[in-house]
Amino acid sequence: MFGINHIQFDSMTYAIHYKNGSIVKEGRGLSFYYFGPNSSIVAIPMGSNDLPFIFNETTRDYQTVSIQGQITYKAGNPKQLAEVLDFTVDSRGVYKKNDLEKLHQRIINEAQTATATFVQSLTLKDAMRAAKAIEVNIVEGLAASKAVGLLGIEVLGVNILAVKATPEMGRALETETREKLQQEADQAIFERRNFAVEQERKIKESELNTEIAVEEKNKQIAEKKIEGQMQQADSTRKLREMKVQADIAVEEQRKLLIEQNAENQRREADTRGYVLETTLRPYKDMDWKLLVALSNNPDPKFNIALAFRELAENAAKIGTLNISPDLLDSLVSDAADRPQNPPSRR
Numbered sequence: 001m002f003g004i005n006h007i008q009f010d011s012m013t014y015a016i017h018y019k020n021g022s023i024v025k026e027g028r029g030l031s032f033y034y035f036g037p038n039s040s041i042v043a044i045p046m047g048s049n050d051l052p053f054i055f056n057e058t059t060r061d062y063q064t065v066s067i068q069g070q071i072t073y074k075a076g077n078p079k080q081l082a083e084v085l086d087f088t089v090d091s092r093g094v095y096k097k098n099d100l101e102k103l104h105q106r107i108i109n110e111a112q113t114a115t116a117t118f119v120q121s122l123t124l125k126d127a128m129r130a131a132k133a134i135e136v137n138i139v140e141g142l143a144a145s146k147a148v149g150l151l152g153i154e155v156l157g158v159n160i161l162a163v164k165a166t167p168e169m170g171r172a173l174e175t176e177t178r179e180k181l182q183q184e185a186d187q188a189i190f191e192r193r194n195f196a197v198e199q200e201r202k203i204k205e206s207e208l209n210t211e212i213a214v215e216e217k218n219k220q221i222a223e224k225k226i227e228g229q230m231q232q233a234d235s236t237r238k239l240r241e242m243k244v245q246a247d248i249a250v251e252e253q254r255k256l257l258i259e260q261n262a263e264n265q266r267r268e269a270d271t272r273g274y275v276l277e278t279t280l281r282p283y284k285d286m287d288w289k290l291l292v293a294l295s296n297n298p299d300p301k302f303n304i305a306l307a308f309r310e311l312a313e314n315a316a317k318i319g320t321l322n323i324s325p326d327l328l329d330s331l332v333s334d335a336a337d338r339p340q341n342p343p344s345r346r
Contacts, residue, residue, distance in 0.1 A: 003036045005091045009043060014078040016042040026079070036091065043089045044078035048156055053108045057116055063124040063169055067115060067134065069160040071107060071142075077152030084151055103151065110148055111158070114141020124165055125173075131160040 008031035009015045016026040018040040025032065028046060051071040056064050075081050085099040118137045119127050138158045142148050148155070165173060 004033055005036050006033045007031070007041060007089075007091065007093060009093070012045060012047045014044040014046050014075070016044075016079065016082055018042065041089050042082045042087050043093065043095075044075050044081055044087050046075055046078065048072055048074040051104050051107055053111060055108070055112045055115075057112075057119040057127075059122055059124045059127050060120060061123050064166050065119065065124065065127050066162075066164045066166075067119070067160065068162045068164070069135070069138075069158060071111060071138070071158050072156040073107065073153050074156060075152065076154035080150070080152030103153075106147060106151065107142070107153070110142055110145045111138045114138050114145070124169065128163050128165065131163050134163065135160050 007015075009029055011029040014026070014028050015030040017024045017030070017032065017034060019034070020038050024034075024039075034041065049072070051073065052069070053071065054066060054068040056066050058064055081087070081103075085103055086097045087099060088096045090096060114137050115134055118134065119130075122130055135158045138160075139155065142155045142158075164170065
């Protein structure tokens, strides 16, 4: 009414009220009345914005890659942004121009400029694996860009969602990768079979080594048995030698005993002979006739026997000797009546 309007902004919008070209008031979440013919209202959104992008670049090996990502930013200096781009709104709060798209395009251009030099230094395969490095290059490029600095915006983050080759090249890479994977699979199969053969060889070697060890153990057992038998034979031989030595020692002791016994008997005989000789020495030089007389034997037959002895000794002096049969018969009958083994005298 009469050109006086009321406008209200939320807390996420930085509003600037220009009157006759001069700033009357500014701030976030303002609500005020203004006179439309001499007033201009600028509204800068202060919240963070997500700016998706996609652009193509050429790699070092002349292949085209498509880089897809997202830039998150916010207005760091809204007053400076209002001086570069037109964010004027009407009485309903609608932007009179679409400079927000211009802002987005400038940010994307700066991001592409920061990415181009880096991507052109990479091969296709390296570029497709360099998403994180591309993010770093975009962040550094936007931070160093004078154009972005003049816009008064602050980059919060950059995310690279995909780095893709052209469909034809993608299929070629898939084929190459598929062949490489097939080769790796074949190599894996070969290595697995080779490993199985190697393991089988090791198992056979282990079995042979086990058999060799068993044979070696059997050999050692046989040697030990032979050694035990030899030791047993040696022990038996030593035992027999000890027994023979013992027998020899016993025989030596027996020999010594026999010799000692013989010596004792000889000495005893010598002693007896000496005693007998000493006992009979007085009778040695005596006439036997005197000894017979001293015996004083009363048996008449003994005297007859002595008489016959005298006759036998003097047979040369006797001319004729007559002996009556009765005398001989009495001597013979008397001898038959006497016992055969008279008791011995001591």
